[in-house]
Amino acid sequence: MAGERRGEDTVSEYLGQNPELAQWVETFRGYCETNKQWCGRREFILRNMEGFPTVEPGLSSSSLDRLLSLSMVWANHIFLGCSYPKPVMDKIEEMGDGITVKDAPVHRTMKEEAMARGKxxxxxxxxxxxxxxxxxxxxxxxxxxxxxxxxxxxxxxxxxxxxxxxxxxxxxxxxxxxxxxxxxxxxxxxxxxxxxxxxxxxxxxxxxxxxxxxxxxxxxxxxxxxxxxxxxxxxxxxxxxxxxxxxxxxxxxxxxxxxxxxxxxxxxxxxxxxxxxxxxxxxxxxxxxxxxxxxxxxxxxxxxxxxxxxxxxxxxxxxx
Incomplete structure (x- = not known):
């Protein structure tokens, strides 16, 4: 919990020092995203911007679209339990390394769910x-x-x-x-x-x-x-x-x-x-x-x- 708190504080401090970046990244928040979901996805975007050198605040690009798509895939997996092909799962796991989500939902596979509920x-x-x-x-x-x-x-x-x-x-x-x-x-x-x-x-x-x-x-x-x-x-x-x-x-x-x-x-x-x-x-x-x-x-x-x-x-x- 302390680690997550420090992570949130670091992101908030970073955005506080870069108000234009904070305003730009906020435009990517979905209407239905909760604060917990958005904070996690926002951190995912910020952490991985360096991996997409052509991404520049305020400019549209295919690299930005890819980063945003991967951030949504990561959030869908963490918060909704969605699964994707193994290469995609490996990619978002690597990109999401170090991001801690407090009280993240626990999802079970259909097989596990069936075993838990019985026939x-x-x-x-x-x-x-x-x-x-x-x-x-x-x-x-x-x-x-x-x-x-x-x-x-x-x-x-x-x-x-x-x-x-x-x-x-x-x-x-x-x-x-x-x-x-x-x-x-x-x-x-x-x-x-x-x-x-x-x-x-x-x-x-x-x-x-x-x-x-x-x-x-x-x-x-x-x-x-x-x-x-x-x-x-x-x-x-x-x-x-x-x-x-x-x-x-x-x-x-x-x-x-x-x-x-x-x-x-x-x-x-x-x-x-x-x-x-x-x-x-x-x-x-x-x-x-x-x-x-x-x-x-x-x-x-x-x-x-x-x-x-x-x-x-x-x-x-x-x-x-």
């Missing part, structure tokens, strides 16, 4: 579906439960999310917001060529949670516009901790999941995300649902719910 309820398949609990027989079957009866819940949760549910879920999604922001920065920003599901899945798992995907064949969805002739394909709904995140359509389940993940990641493009209770349509009825929203005003309603984690027998009976 997971969902077996990993070839396309990274280990975190996905599927419901394929109809819009009301979630995680393999029969659609005619829901799992027993406390009375306060039977007809919808509890009033205090948004406040209970908000801290997790604040952490997820930061994880997604860092992941997108390291990927070069949000764009159409990303593996949106893999980004979302890895960020959720880094926060020690998992995604739930519900797939429904398009032909099984009631209430489509009369003029719509397309009946092939699937619709996917993504949730995390019962909170709705996005809906997507595709010709198969993988494409639908990718589109739903893209829609979910769009919510993280604002300055913050908020968990709210909103009204949605489910099986022809208005229900209260937990939803993850950004700050953008909505010009249209929400897509109908494919699942409803808060349903009870009364709702089921009334909608059959």
């Amino acid at each position: 997971r309820s969902a077996t990993a398949d070839a396309d990274a579906d280990s975190c996905v609990k599927r419901a394929k027989c109809g819009p009301n079957e979630l995680d393999g439960r029969a659609s005619g009866r829901a799992t027993a819940r406390p009375a306060s949760q039977k007809s919808g999310p509890r009033p205090q549910a948004p406040a209970e879920h908000q801290p997790f999604f604040n952490r997820l917001y930061k994880a997604v922001a860092w992941k997108l920065v390291s990927a070069g920003g949000f764009g159409p060529n990303l593996d949106h599901f893999e980004i979302l899945r890895s960020c959720v798992e880094s926060c020690k949670q998992s995604l739930t995907c519900v797939f429904v064949p398009l032909k099984d969805i009631a209430g489509l516009p009369a003029g719509r002739t397309q009946k092939d394909g699937h619709v996917c709904e993504i949730r995390c901790q019962t909170v709705y995140m996005g809906t997507g359509y595709g010709r198969d389940e993988s494409a639908a999941r990718a589109m739903a993940s893209k829609e979910a990641l769009k919510v993280f493009q604002g300055r913050k995300v908020t968990v709210k209770i909103c009204r949605r349509r489910f099986k022809g009825k208005d229900v209260e649902d937990l939803m993850l929203l950004d700050e953008q005003p909505r010009t249209q309603g929400f897509p109908p719910a494919l699942s409803f984690p808060f349903q009870d027998e009364q709702l089921e009976d009334g909608s059959s």
